[in-house]
Amino acid sequence: MEIITAVKGFKDILPGEAGKWQYVEDQARKIFSAFGCLEIRVPILEKTDLFARGIGEATDIVEKEMYTFRDRGDDLITLRPEATASIIRAYLEHHLYAADPVAKLYTIGPMFRRERPQKGRYRQFHQLDVEILGYEDARIDAEVILMLIHFLKSVGLKSPQLELNSLGCPSCRPSFRESILQFLQGKEGDLCEDCQRRISTNPLRVFDCKMEGCKQIIAQAPVIQDFLCGGCRDHFAGVLASLAVFDIPYTINPRMVRGLDYYTRTTFEITTDFLGAQNAIVGGGRYDGLIRDLGGPDIPGIGFAIGFERLLAMMPADQCDDFIKPPGxxxxxxxxxxxxxxxxxxxxxxxxxxxxxxxxxxxxxxxxxxxxxxxxxxxxxxxxxxxxxxxxxxxxxxxxxxxxxxxxxxxxxxxxxxx
RNA sequence: GUGGGUGUAGCUCAGUUGGUUAGAGUGCCGGGUUGUGGCCCCGGAGGUCGAGGGUUCAAAUCCCUUCACUCACCCCA
The missing domain is CATH 3.40.50.800 (Anticodon-binding domain)
Structure with a gap:
């Protein structure tokens, strides 16, 4: 009889590697809690609507990657593709903001996206997720990044590279969007098929394209920094100043955009050279409008997600030898x-x-x-x-x-x- | 969804212009050592050659189909 194998893109974590997982989780709990974060555990199944509203209807994640189905009660539900929406749902549902508008939260667990698996990318993957709700101050942005990099180094990551950008806010982004559309007008023919489609769906994503032709065109395009409103410009300057306090090196990448619609102002990525094409091990940023968009009060937020499998793949082999206890x-x-x-x-x-x-x-x-x-x-x-x-x-x-x-x-x- | 690569022992892989009983290393079990691990020596078990079909006197090898895995595109952590 044939044995039944695991579902494509779903991996077993065998006893030999589970020790590494425990070690990284242990480090995360220690460091995140030192920075005042509390653990929250949210369900892996949510109403589909939560992600459609939170992440954005027109994103790839929502359009073609989610595990969505009707259960036996005919409810439309989805295996979570990310954690932020669920955490904010819980924050609102339990009125955590009423007792204290500031909430510093983290969670660890599996996420699900139905993509074609490859190195560093699985259909069930795990994220370490941090969300700081209730602070708009630029110092918080830098503090979150400081904590993140401190954590990455504590698990042995040699040189995490930080890339930063600001995506502006609803008052300045539209004018940037307009100028991009104007810039791209007449150049449609030189763009790749995907980018031609993006012009109507999400023109900012053209910036992310890796095709040589598109890259050359985009190199001439206006950059968002020139369109930021006073508030956004000050905020970004504040983030950079606070990063300088801790001597955190960074590069500003004006072409970095994110695949989730909710980001505003500060966005960042941590990348590495050791993972092939899937080189981003952390993605994050500020989402000052998300809580309101999900039906809550106007409370700002910032967070990031670390790709657990990608992080493990980059850790030195001997990093947690001391953590794994010898049998005795x-x-x-x-x-x-x-x-x-x-x-x-x-x-x-x-x-x-x-x-x-x-x-x-x-x-x-x-x-x-x-x-x-x-x-x-x-x-x-x-x-x-x-x-x-x-x-x-x-x-x-x-x-x-x-x-x-x-x-x-x-x-x-x-x-x-x-x- | 689109491309490329790879499927032979538990694992890593050889296998010649198609040719007789399919190999190595490693791991496992046992012996050398009647009660002492690692190193060494010897032996043993373990294979529908991914699956199905075709060509041929003869297929792991050639052809077709299919499946799985993998890398990349896309996208993202």
């Missing part, structure tokens, strides 16, 4: 009586918090030693029927090969010895 003790038991004794002792050790392993397949000592070695146990307690009689067993140190006699008749003493 192996009990090699030979003979029926010894097995009985070891069975009890092994589980007693475990209940004391001493990670202990033994073998139940009645093999010889040699193969048990082999297994202890493979599990990287530091010590092996060797018990045969002979040792049961004398109540004295050998405790072997696997590194130094030193072997000492230990008494078996006092389990409290034994436990102390192991700890």
């Amino acid at each position: 003790l192996f009990i090699a038991a030979l003979g029926t009586e010894a097995q009985k004794f070891a069975y009890q002792l092994c589980n007693r050790f475990r209940m004391q918090g001493i990670p202990t392993e033994m073998d139940y397949t009645a093999k010889g000592l040699k193969s048990q030693m082999k297994r202890a070695d493979r599990l990287k146990c530091r010590k092996v307690l060797i018990i045969g029927d002979r040792e049961i009689e004398t109540q004295q067993a050998d405790l072997r140190d696997m590194q130094t090969k030193e072997q000492i006699k230990v008494r078996l008749d006092n389990s409290d003493e034994l436990i102390k010895l192991m700890m």
Whole structure:
């Protein structure tokens, strides 16, 4: 019979790699909470409407990537393609803003987008997501970036490259959009098919195009910085000034736009050279209109999402060796009586918090030693029927090969010895 | 959705102009060492050659179809 395999683009995280995941999550929790962020856990399933309104109807994510279906009650629901919309939904639904308009939140979990899988891109992938709601101050933008880069470095990332831009706000972006449309007028024929389509759907996205022809045209195009209103210009200057306080290097990329419609003002990306085409490991920015657009009060927000798989792929191999605990003790038991004794002792050790392993397949000592070695146990307690009689067993140190006699008749003493 | 690449042992891969019983390394199990791991030596198990069809005396090899994986485009974390 044929075995059933996982769904395309959905990956197993095997025991060998789960330690890395735990390590990164652990670091994130420590650092994010030091910066005052609290964890929030939101459902992975939401009403489709939430994403359509939040991310934007005309975005690729909403148009062709979401897992959307009707459930048995005929409700139209979607597996979340990102976390921000859900977090804001929860913030509004539970009136968190009433007690305190400022909320600093993070969440960790799976997201779903039905794209063609490739390196660094899966249909179920994971994000570390931070959202700071209630502050408009430019210092917060820089603080969020500081926290992010501090975290990335703490997990061993060598040189995260920060790219920044400002997308303006509803009062200045339209004039920029107009001038782009004017600029592109008459040049449609020289653009790629996708960009020709973008002119009517989302002209700003032409900036993102990687086709040589489009890039050349765009190089001549007006840049948003020249169109920012006074408020947006001051805000962006404030972000840069605050980044300077922490000596955070950045490059301003006036062509960087985002694939989600809700971004305003500051946007940023962290990129790397080591991931092939999927070089963005973090994307984020400010979304001052989103909470209002989702039916809430006019509260500003900023956040980012880290691609977990992409981050792991870039981490040094030995980064979390210390975090993954070595197994500790192996009990090699030979003979029926010894097995009985070891069975009890092994589980007693475990209940004391001493990670202990033994073998139940009645093999010889040699193969048990082999297994202890493979599990990287530091010590092996060797018990045969002979040792049961004398109540004295050998405790072997696997590194130094030193072997000492230990008494078996006092389990409290034994436990102390192991700890 | 569109292109390219790859499918042979658990894993990484050889396999000649089609030719007889499909190999190596590694891992696993056992032995050398009657109760002591890693190194070394020896042995063993493990394969519908991705699947289906075709050509041929003969197909892992050639042709067609299909599936899976993978990289890239698109888009994004």
